[in-house]
Amino acid sequence: MESLGELLKSWPAGQSLTEQAERKLAELMREPLIGKLLDKYPDLNEDVLRLNLNRVYQYVTEYRNCSNCPGLDQCPNDYEGHYTLLSSETVNGLTQLYDRKVSCKKYLARQTEDAIRSRIRSFYVDDSALRRGYSSDEILTTDLERAKAVGQVLRYIDRTKDSGLQEEGLYLAGRFGTGKTFLMCYLLQELAKAGYSGVIVYMPDFVEDLKALMHEPGKLKETVEMMKETDLLIFDDIGAENLNPWVRDHVLGAILNYRMERKPTFYTSNYDLDALERHFSFTSKDGDELHKGQRLMDRVRPYVEVVMVTGENKRGRK
Template sequence: MESLGDLLKRTPIGGEAIRRSAQLMDELLADPLIQRFRAKHPELDEGTIRINLNRFYQFVKEYRNCEQCPGLDRCPNDFEGHYTLLQCETNGGGVQMYDRKVSCKKFIARQNEEQIRSRIRSFYIDEKALNNGGYSADEILTNDLNRIEAVGQLMEYIDRTKEHGLQTTGLYLAGRFGTGKTFLMCYLLHELAKIGHSGVIVYMPDFVEDLKAMMHEPGKLKETVDMMKETDLLIFDDIGAENLSPWVRDHVMGGILNYRMERKPTFYTSNYELDALEQHFSFTSKDGDERHKGERIMERIRSYVDVIHVTGANKRRR
């Protein structure tokens, strides 16, 4: 943004420069913004304004830019997302002017959003679904009236957590393909991250394949598992769609869920009801039917979730 100094440099020296300076002074004194500022500070005289002409020019120019804000990415002010604020103080009979840069509302909103996102880790989840968590509650409620009961239950859980703190039980969202289960969980993560909770969401089919590679990187495996144990909110997305192995089921998932029981909530989305998921966990391609092991891990899931059935149209076919 052009400063007053730059503006005056383009003005020929001599009498013309004096005339131009006087014109700028008259324009500033007539500006409603300066008039309001002077009404608030009657001790401010024209001599002080003349001495601080650059400050007042910057103040007015940036205020006008903010009135017609083109967005943060195209902010014309000297310091993106900030504007100049003037302060006037009386010291020993004289008037002293100060200016400082203040963050605008859009800059603060962006900072808050970045802080919220920094609390959320995702593995193999479409970033679009995660970032759309900023949708309003009204939009989520009216997006598909067929799932309004499920959305209401989700909202109740969010409100309960905001009011009473982290719960020990999570949610199990069951429903057909494309009904928005992942999106609803991303919304939950986003809303609870606003009040300081950390979260991890994992797309199970890809995650399980990655875990097999991590067997040869024990340090990375431990770091990943520890993060899932300790995060406030853990979401296993599309559970039941993974190609399960006994090691993943018993040692990785079993260890994570065993640690989180009675401590922190775990959430799930699935195309399976709980009984069908138990059958999935009871059979592996390596060891075949292991019903008791399926029952054991399901005890760590079934006992610590409230089931929500998500109905509605398949959004992916739109």
């Protein structure tokens, strides 16, 4: 932003800086904003404003900039997303004018968005659904066939906001493209606004990476600990991964064993719970291991509310 000094120097030659400053002060005194300032602080007068001309000029200029805001990224003020606010105080007969920088609404909104985003981690999940905000009405009316499922998710969000983290999570089951991941991203966004941290993991890609992490024990431990400790953990498209015994028993088993009765875990799947148990009971290495599949499901089934998500397949729809 151009300073008052730069402005005065650019005025026509032949006028002293004092004359130029007096003309600028007279112009500023005609500003309604300055009239309001004088009404608020009766001890203020032209002499005080003259001594603080640079502050007054910046105050008026930044107010004009904000009134015609071009957006936060193009903010013309000295400090992006901030404007100057003036106040006055009279002590022992001496009136002083003070300025301070105040955050604008757009800047505060961005800070809030950044704070929300910082609470959510995603692994292999397209974060476009995490970035966009949706209203509950929009969620409900996008597909009326899934209204019952949406109602369950919204009630869960309200319960958590009212009474804190629940012991149970949600298990969203349904066919392809009905918006299960979308609903879980909405849940993460809404509860992140309430201060909860969350992680969403796309299981097929995550399981393949876990196999590589076997050779990086430090990184593996850090990943597992994060999934144990996050407030909200979502396993997206569980059942579509290619399991091996180590991932099932030592990674998923460890995470779920820690979280049960502590923090809620959420799932989206094309399988119902019985079909998921059959999936967990078979690995390409050891074949059928029914008791190990049942053992893992004992850490899933009692700790979820099942939500059947119906509706049309939205993938590829324009």
